[in-house]
Amino acid sequence: MTSEAELYNLIPQAPAHFKSGFVGIIGRPNVGKSTLMNALVGQKIAITSPIAQTTRNRLRGILTTDEAQVIFVDTPGIHKPHHQLGRVLVQNAQIAIQSVDSLVFVVDASVELGGGDRYIADLLTKTESPIILGLNKVDLQRDRAVEESYLALALAQGWTVVRFSALEEDGLPELQQAIYEKLEPGPYYYPPDLVTDQPERFIMGELIREQILRLTRDEVPHSVAVAIEKVDEQETLTHVMAVVNVERDSQKGILIGKKGAMMKEIGSAARLQIQKMIAGKVHLELFVRVQPKWRQSRTRLAELGYRVEEE
Ligand SMILES: Nc1nc2c(ncn2[C@@H]2O[C@H](COP(=O)(O)OP(=O)(O)OP(=O)(O)O)[C@@H](O)[C@H]2O)c(=O)[nH]1
Numbered sequence: 001m002t003s004e005a006e007l008y009n010l011i012p013q014a015p016a017h018f019k020s021g022f023v024g025i026i027g028r029p030n031v032g033k034s035t036l037m038n039a040l041v042g043q044k045i046a047i048t049s050p051i052a053q054t055t056r057n058r059l060r061g062i063l064t065t066d067e068a069q070v071i072f073v074d075t076p077g078i079h080k081p082h083h084q085l086g087r088v089l090v091q092n093a094q095i096a097i098q099s100v101d102s103l104v105f106v107v108d109a110s111v112e113l114g115g116g117d118r119y120i121a122d123l124l125t126k127t128e129s130p131i132i133l134g135l136n137k138v139d140l141q142r143d144r145a146v147e148e149s150y151l152a153l154a155l156a157q158g159w160t161v162v163r164f165s166a167l168e169e170d171g172l173p174e175l176q177q178a179i180y181e182k183l184e185p186g187p188y189y190y191p192p193d194l195v196t197d198q199p200e201r202f203i204m205g206e207l208i209r210e211q212i213l214r215l216t217r218d219e220v221p222h223s224v225a226v227a228i229e230k231v232d233e234q235e236t237l238t239h240v241m242a243v244v245n246v247e248r249d250s251q252k253g254i255l256i257g258k259k260g261a262m263m264k265e266i267g268s269a270a271r272l273q274i275q276k277m278i279a280g281k282v283h284l285e286l287f288v289r290v291q292p293k294w295r296q297s298r299t300r301l302a303e304l305g306y307r308v309e310e311e
């Protein structure tokens with residue numbers, strides 16, 4: 001573990017021409033914000049899934065080149081919240097809008113502009129920061145005419161527009177160029193080789209949650225919170241103990257599966273992902289615990305790592 005003081009020593013003096021800044025990635029759930037951040041940074045920092053509301057925390061992904069350091073801030077999708085967890089997520093996304101230097105507003109450009117996008121567009125009128133409208137998922141477009149509604153909005157608001165496919169990593173150099181053009185001269189905020197500000201433990205929990213999103217359906221994915229209880233690094237093996245919190249006994253049953261089959265599948269898939277991240281062998285132990293209504297309780301939310309963030 002690197003302490004904050006040690007981290008500070010790893011931060012070099014920026015040359016005179018150096019540019020840097022915080023770039024928020026915002027948009028409706030499921031438009032591809034996390035996929036985009038991972039592609040831009042070149043490493044998997046945020047988990048992704050076809051299920052809306054995958055991202056629950058503000059996550060930073062750092063891209064450092066000789067000329068610039070960009071800190072991308074991936075945010076939970078902005079939507080109409082139905083419970084306390086949803087409210088916290090949306091509030092954090094809104095805080096992110098106010099606390100960054102510029103924004104990439106990501107939309108799914110394979111479908112028409114909708115009410116959810118307009119709601120976000122309205123929020124954006126309150127910020128002075130430069131905005132790039134990111135037309136994502138262009139690989140899925142059947143008719144380019146769907147873009148017209150977005151182009152009209154961008155024109156009215158004076159936003160720059162870039163089209164790309166985050167999944168196929170197509171059009172991203174153009175987006176990077178547009179982002180660099182909006183950066184101001186600034187220092188290194190993080191050591192040049194750091195790709196995220198998230199501790200390994202947090203990402204381990206997320207990699208487990210990603211497999212649960214992938215393998216279970218219905219209410220289970222939204223009712224799951226993973227807590228890493230112990231990480232014991234030995235010479236040849238890292239022992240990880242995690243607790244998967246759910247809200248109901250029935251969800252616990254689904255997660256465990258017939259004779260523990262589901263838990264086994266989640267565990268071995270997550271173990272492989274964690275091994276990739278830490279580049280070492282992992283022994284993963286998973287437990288399931290029922291925590292009724294954790295998504296509605298402020299205290300439980302905070303215990304599980306979901307709180308309104310300050311900036
Ligand atoms: N075809 C296609 N699919 C994409 C593209 N970008 C993302 N996706 C898919 O869209 C789904 C959602 O992607 P995420 O990156 O998790 O979306 P998000 O905006 O971070 O979602 P939340 O965290 O829930 O707000 C995943 O299944 C991705 O693989 C793209 O450019 N093309």
Ligand SMILES: [Mg+2]
Binds near residue numbers: 033035046047075077
């Ligand atoms: Mg996401």
